[in-house]
Amino acid sequence: MRTMTATGLKFQVGMGWFRRGRNPDTSYVEHLGGCAGFWTVMRLHPEQQAGVVIMGNSTSYDHDVVARSAIEKLVGS
Structure with a gap:
C-alpha cells in the first residue's frame, strides 16, 4: 500500500478515501x-490487487x- 503523507493535523482520510486497518496484509481503503x-x-x-464495488x-x-x-472469494482467503 502506498504511504500517505500530509502536513498539518493527522487524519485517516484523504481525498475522500478512508484507510482501514494497520496490518499490511489486510488493510484497505474505501469510500462509501x-x-x-x-x-x-x-x-x-x-x-x-483486488477491489469491489x-x-x-x-x-x-x-x-x-x-x-x-x-x-475473500476474489483472493481465495
Whole structure:
C-alpha cells in the first residue's frame, strides 16, 4: 500500500478515501455513502490487487460483511 503523507493535523482520510486497518496484509481503503434507501461502497485492497464495488437499493444489509465476503472469494482467503 502506498504511504500517505500530509502536513498539518493527522487524519485517516484523504481525498475522500478512508484507510482501514494497520496490518499490511489486510488493510484497505474505501469510500462509501448513500441516501434514503440506497448504499454504495468501493473498497480496494492494494496488497491483494483486488477491489469491489457494492451498490444496493437497500440500507438494511451490512455492507462490511458483503464486501469482506466478496474480497475473500476474489483472493481465495
